[in-house]
Amino acid sequence: MSDVVHVSGGTAAVETESLVALADRLWVLADEAVAIRVDLDFATTVIDTSPSGAPAAAMRAAQELERARIALHLVEAEARFLSLGLSAAARGYTVAEDAARWTVGAAVDGWAYSLGLLAPLIAGPFLVAGGALLLASPEQRNAVLSNPTVIRAIRAITMGADDAILARLGVPPGLVALLGDQGLGITGVPFAASAVAAFGRPLGLLQESPVRVTDARPSPRVPLATPATFSDRFSRIPISSEDDGAQVRIETYEMPDGTRRYEVYVGATVDFDPAAVGEPFDMASNISNAMGAGSGSYDAVLAAMAEAGIRPDDEVQFTGYSQGAATAAHLATSGGFNTQGLVTFGGATGQIPIPDTVNAVIVEHTDDPVAALGGAQENTHAVIVERWASAETDFSDAPILPGHQRPGYVETAGLMDGSTQTRLTDAAASLTAFSAGGRLVSSVDYVTARVDAPELKQKVSGPS
Template structure:
């Protein structure tokens, strides 16, 4: 794969290994059947004549009889060997799956344990944490970017997110067995959603309102364009209100040959990082609400834009999002309120958002992207996961915080994806592109959505 672009069928590369082993085992099963069939046919031919009948036959006929016997013997050997290796590969695939599952459980348990210990020792660790934060703040912008783009640091943040719930429950005095039952190793309450929910509750007490009333403030018809032809084209259609202002959602409607209307929905990333900002649904409060699994301002805004576009629960729709837009799109798909036919996300904290296996999904995450890491462990193992170390070899400066999250880096990753020969990715790309194949563009509209109700006093 070019430029070291890891592609897997889910959160772990071993998922692809398992698929390849199962595929090889299936091919060997076919070889076993073919060998047995050929052996039976040659055996039938060989049985037509006896050695007594061949006694007076020409030498060539006798050699042919010997060759038939040898062919039957070799086919029998091939049949037995193919049968054995098919069984062995199937067992290996099962073993990989068991080891992968066990490793994930073991790692999850270790993270939970460390989270619990961290919560119990919080009064002692707080000064150390404050010192560490101060130390990072005192670094030069270039050194700070270099540190925050280190895949090891980003991986530690991802793991820390998964242990946050255990730390909170330990500080609240909840016994460890009960915390384990409630947490991601028990009833499935993830560290991310628990911690984000707690943060949202505290924010609500001081005026943060994650799910305000929203309204479509303006809509703008965009120039006609062909259906997206690849991942670069798809990401390029996501609005960029953070740097350009204006619309946060673009909706393309297509009429299919049978008259059915389908839609592509593109959702922007965070516009304002102030959790108390007035007027802007794409704020930090919406980031927290998306993580907690609650209705966010950005999700409600996308719903409003879809209603304005005439889309309803029965309209086949495909979502593409970047950053907060990725998490928002994932939450909309997860809600089950739409006839979602596909999901593509770039740089989004989507790891703990449960996505239905019935929806073809491509998740693109940089291993040096803190925003993606804040989504916790990627548990959507059925999705196609594409990863890249985007800032490897980069000369860091202080021009932009978290360079691993830059949309330009994700556009480069998308370019690599469009040229990558990996069969898993190619299948996903074909599925995404096939959604509007043969359709005619009806409209292409950008929507700007405002927050109606400001923060509570």
């Protein structure tokens, strides 16, 4: 059962869970109506067996009680009818959603397999379309890549890439279906990303390497209070270019019982160079995150957490943006930490299986191609927040991919903070309660680098 919260201008709508909750409340109302009616039955019996003395008053009281009993019968009947109807609607919605997801997935896989077979014939038109997009003005390019329909197409292409690759390799369609998204689920986005890595690594690109912490210093913006809102959380995610190279921020809180809890914030891609030299938050890590856990950025956060003294049984919450979102999701999925909460903004998290034991809030703009590259969002147990961030944007003066930029997610976080939807407010309350009442021990920014960076190579091997 999924929870999709659509935020826009401060409004929101939650599917399915709200229907179930309302159905439960209506059933309780019906039970309360029955209990009140039983009490009225007893009162009526008392009146009927009372000694005479005020027959007219007693008769009027009995008539009023009878009207009340009839009204309560109607309340019970209508409440139970509505409760059953809402429960049926919720079940039907879930079944239809699952069926639609399977049907669309199967259709996309079949379409992608066919495209893979026809690749030599259709490569020309695709190259022409791609070239036209590259040659278009920034305004035109943003308009195309900020269209929610285009973003849905990117998700579909991402999900079908594995089928197209297997088709070109000559794998029979029946075996592809068995292995893939609708079968054993061992292909999908990780398979497609692995194919990209297999192509790039012999050329010296997208190579992973060990990562170390090179600097750890107190955060320049020490928080005055524990994070209480989604806006608080997003504002704590480090920006490498503005925070002296920091990619990870860790806040340590001492709780009243003496235990320590940790809030870990993970930043976005810093370097898009596929050569993977020095910076672990790079394109190589983006591909590795799509393949699974074990990217340079993943190892960077692990190194920072080790430096902060976080042990496997310590309670942790993760918050990340863009590449940091996917990295945080992998850390929450790893089982290596006692993860209590996870908040991701604009990350390619769709195919990362986040445990349903983790209080997870996934924020994805419907005009964000980076989030779409994660494929279909399968973490349907999480609270999924969606918004068309660039709906009213003037693309003539907009940065590249405005739907993915931080200002849009800042605005979305503010709208989330103003939401009154139960599932979102409950998730927010749980995230806030994690460190509420704790004493801030430290807020530390961590800079990490790949060991193959020239300055680290010298430290490892000594002067040459």
